[in-house]
Amino acid sequence: MNFRDCVKFANEHPVCYIATAEGNQPRVRAFGMWFADDRGFYFQTASVKSIYKQLMNNKKVELCFYTAGPDMGPMMRVTGEVEFVNDLALKRKVLNDRPFLKAIGYKGPEDPLLVIFRVYTGEAYIWTMANSMKEAEIERVKF
Numbered sequence: 001m002n003f004r005d006c007v008k009f010a011n012e013h014p015v016c017y018i019a020t021a022e023g024n025q026p027r028v029r030a031f032g033m034w035f036a037d038d039r040g041f042y043f044q045t046a047s048v049k050s051i052y053k054q055l056m057n058n059k060k061v062e063l064c065f066y067t068a069g070p071d072m073g074p075m076m077r078v079t080g081e082v083e084f085v086n087d088l089a090l091k092r093k094v095l096n097d098r099p100f101l102k103a104i105g106y107k108g109p110e111d112p113l114l115v116i117f118r119v120y121t122g123e124a125y126i127w128t129m130a131n132s133m134k135e136a137e138i139e140r141v142k143f
Contacts (some may be wrong), residue, residue, distance in 0.1 A: 002134060003038065003143045006124040009076045010065050012034040018043075019055040019062040027054060030075070033065075034094060040120040040143070042085070043080065044094045055082055073128045080122020080143075089118055110136045 010016070014033040016077070019026055029051065034042045041063065045051055063078040091109035094116060095101055106114050123140045131138050 001126065001139055001141055003100040003124075003141050005126075006076060006078070006141055006143070007038065009126065010041055010071075010078075013065045013067050013076075016063050016065040018051070019064075020051060021058050021060070022050070022054050027051075033063075034097065034116075040080075040118040042116065042118045044098065045117070046106075047115050047133055050111060052115055054106045055084075055117060059083070063119060071129055076126050078119060078122055078124040079089050080119040083120050085116040085118055087116070129130050 010033060014035075016031055016033055017028050018031045019028045021027065025088050027050070031043060034044050034143065036042065059081045061080060061082055063080075065076040065078070067074055091114055094114070095106065095109060096138075101114075121143060123142045124138045125138045127135065
């Protein structure tokens with residue numbers, strides 16, 4: 001397995017769960033990943049949301065991409081760090097790719113509400129029921 005396999009898995013299953021921390025309290029929520037490429041996993045949020053404030057205080061996250069099915073999996077877990085991406089071309093692209101954002105109030109790519117972040121470094125692995133009892137032995141991919 002290599003990082004391209006992880007990117008492919010994420011792009012095929014973009015609904016994931018993101019875990020952050022608020023002080024010593026874990027926080028998790030479902031999220032629709034925007035896209036993944038060789039630079040990481042990209043997300044969009046709003047500067048007024050709790051996740052933004054949590055990431056400003058602690059850039060460490062864990063993601064879980066899940067494939068629903070009768071056999072419980074597979075799923076990909078990603079542990080890493082985020083960085084905020086302030087790129088007008090990417091902000092234009094997210095508004096173009098996700099027209100619902102304008103419908104809920106984003107004014108344009110320069111709107112301070114619009115935040116793009118990516119998980120740019122960390123490690124990922126694919127979990128299945130077949131390797132459930134051997135989690136420590138599952139191959140990790142560093143990126």
